[in-house]
Amino acid sequence: MPDALDPRFADYAGLRDVELRKSLEAEHGLFIAEGEKVIRRAVAAGYPVRSVLLTRRWAASLDDVLAGLGDRVHVVDDDVMEKIAGFPVHRGALASMERRPLPAVAEILGGTSGAGAGAGDAPRRVLVLEDLVDHGNVGAIFRCAAALGVEAVILSPRCADPLYRRSVKVSMGAVFAIPYARMENWYSGLEELRAAGCRLLALTPDQGATPMDEAEMGERVALLLGSEGDGLSSRWLHEADEPVCIPMSPAAMDLGVDSLNVVAAAAIACHGLMRGTARP
Amino acid sequence: MPDALDPRFADYAGLRDVELRKSLEAEHGLFIAEGEKVIRRAVAAGYPVRSVLLTRRWAASLDDVLAGLGDRVHVVDDDVMEKIAGFPVHRGALASMERRPLPAVAEILGGTSGAGAGAGDAPRRVLVLEDLVDHGNVGAIFRCAAALGVEAVILSPRCADPLYRRSVKVSMGAVFAIPYARMENWYSGLEELRAAGCRLLALTPDQGATPMDEAEMGERVALLLGSEGDGLSSRWLHEADEPVCIPMSPAAMDLGVDSLNVVAAAAIACHGLMRGTARP
Structure with a gap:
């Protein structure tokens, strides 16, 4: 034995x-x-x-x-x-x-890396995860993102590992289907995305922000998603082109149900990102 | 001690x-x-x-x-x-x-029961859960539903208990904020909803169905959501007025990421249900 x-x-x-x-x-x-x-x-x-x-x-x-x-x-x-x-x-x-060496952010944004959706083309819909700590959430978000046509994911330096067992399992393998990279520097990390022509949308629970379904999209969009507890850092929130929100029911907010969990919010936001992405 | x-x-x-x-x-x-x-x-x-x-x-x-x-x-x-x-x-x-005695389905649909969103008014957006087995999923769906303005939930006879500890915990208490009832009879359970004037939308992964965002809404809508593994029963699917789907990325489906988890799907669908519900 x-x-x-x-x-x-x-x-x-x-x-x-x-x-x-x-x-x-x-x-x-x-x-x-x-x-x-x-x-x-x-x-x-x-x-x-x-x-x-x-x-x-x-x-x-x-x-x-x-x-x-x-x-x-x-x-x-x-x-x-x-x-x-x-x-x-x-x-x-x-x-x-x-494991294989992760591609650099520039490679991902140039579309030269990855076996996933849109490999070969520069990704037009990108998700950027800032400091998510829960591996299950990271996996679930990859699953949503892949199913809903997000073509690349960029992780902040401290974001939880998509190849950790629980991430892989919850993602049902979607972490293999969508190319991703990890920023080297949180502070200046968004610059590269902007330089690549991405319009930066920052998802926030703030109901004064633009509803996701009304946000201006443009050819390339990167949606920034913050950590489970604190949401996006104020630096990233301020660096973004536009804050966007998922509109919530005023009645529910009165009852104390004042937020969506991060996976539900990501799912709705990724669904919103699909607008105008049909490739010819 | x-x-x-x-x-x-x-x-x-x-x-x-x-x-x-x-x-x-x-x-x-x-x-x-x-x-x-x-x-x-x-x-x-x-x-x-x-x-x-x-x-x-x-x-x-x-x-x-x-x-x-x-x-x-x-x-x-x-x-x-x-x-x-x-x-x-x-x-x-x-x-x-x-626990308190659960209201009857008729009470919920008449708007005479519950402390939740829309209490006093007949609910215009209703979620109907068929045979979900996972308590965490039930809790997460209540949280989404409450945050996104769903005004009542109806459970099939075998659906997992919203007041089970894990449901309550994952819902962050949303199970207290939204009135719900349990059908007595699965086979004829949808009749009561139809008689109350609800248009019945059946959520299915079938990509031939109407995209959720294009479904005809009407004044009262009930969205039917099936179990984690099998989805809706064929009886409920056929009894509904219209099958609806969350459109997925064709590229992702080629890669085997061919479905959303039930909570992500519910979140997107509940978001879609909000169309045209602003109360005067």
Whole structure:
């Protein structure tokens, strides 16, 4: 019976320990894909497989993916899986994948990078995430963005990692479908977007801002989305061309339901971004 | 030191055990509000407090709520709290609240029930949830619905409970702000909505359906939203006046990002429902 401390399983250690994972994944340049569907999407997106850890039940359905991996496929019992991962892995299959170097922001904006929607064309609808901390939210926002035609995502330096296990899982693999880059500098980060001709819309809960559906779009638009608690920094809010909001019900605000969660707001905003984007 | 098995704490037993909680809450007619903000909103909405269980740190900030509750306030140490609840309660305060009898669907549609948005007026925008199973999704959808001016929610007989702890928590208390009722009969449940003059829109991922933003609205609209996995039943889909969809990016669908999660879809759809609802 395999031992949970076996070095072959080192990639899968402490999957619920965010700090441990951050340093382990950075050091070894890996990320974890969970569940058959997401593993398939990671492989299809061209990420090399380091190893796969799965229970017997799942081995058959991933047959084609496992072919050629040789002794990097580890089939274990449920309890061993749980011991290695540190929690019961309901989806029964984990893959350790090699990260690839992230493209630079300029590459993304030039449309020369990525396998995602609009690869080859300069992206006309860009989402910019400032300091989101929750991996699930980042994943959910990537899923919305990809489904609704956003063609690239730019992250602030401190924004949570889209390839963290939970981001990948919640995104259902959308983090592989949409090209993204991370700014090197928060303070001057928006300049590059503006220089690339993006009109900068800042999403704010302030109901005095322009309703999203009425905002002037232009050929290239970047929508700035702030962190879960504080929203956008005042610097970014002031640097944007136009603050935009999702109009809320006055009655609800009276009742204390005074905000949308960040994923719901992002979904509505991405839907609004689609206006006038039909490519010929 | 209080004992976790003390009968005074029976209302808080096994908070992560869904089946246990369902029967316990039904039997005693209670629900659990978690965290200062949500407890305050439950109290403000008029739900009577059965008892409050909280750690020392939180007692001061809930002073006014606790006044008059006498020996129904239980201040305990963190570890006792964790033993009683079965998990570490980060928000440090739990209240057991009395449920009230749910209004009938006819009452909700007549506008004679509820403390929520539009109470007193017959609701013009109604959300109908068919068989959603995830409590977090139900809570998140209530939050969107309330913020975006939906005036009532109707649940199918098997839809998850909006007053389950996780629903309440994720909704940030929006489940108290918006009147809702549960149908008695799934098969004939939509008849009552139609008889009340509601135009029935069925949300579907089918991209051949009318885009939500182009759907004919009318004075009263009920939007039907299906379960996380299967979407709407074919019966409800066929009974609706018009199927509607959220248009997705064709490029993303090619990449396998072929759907929005139910909360994102609900958010966009509720936003679309607001058209033409400004009350004079």
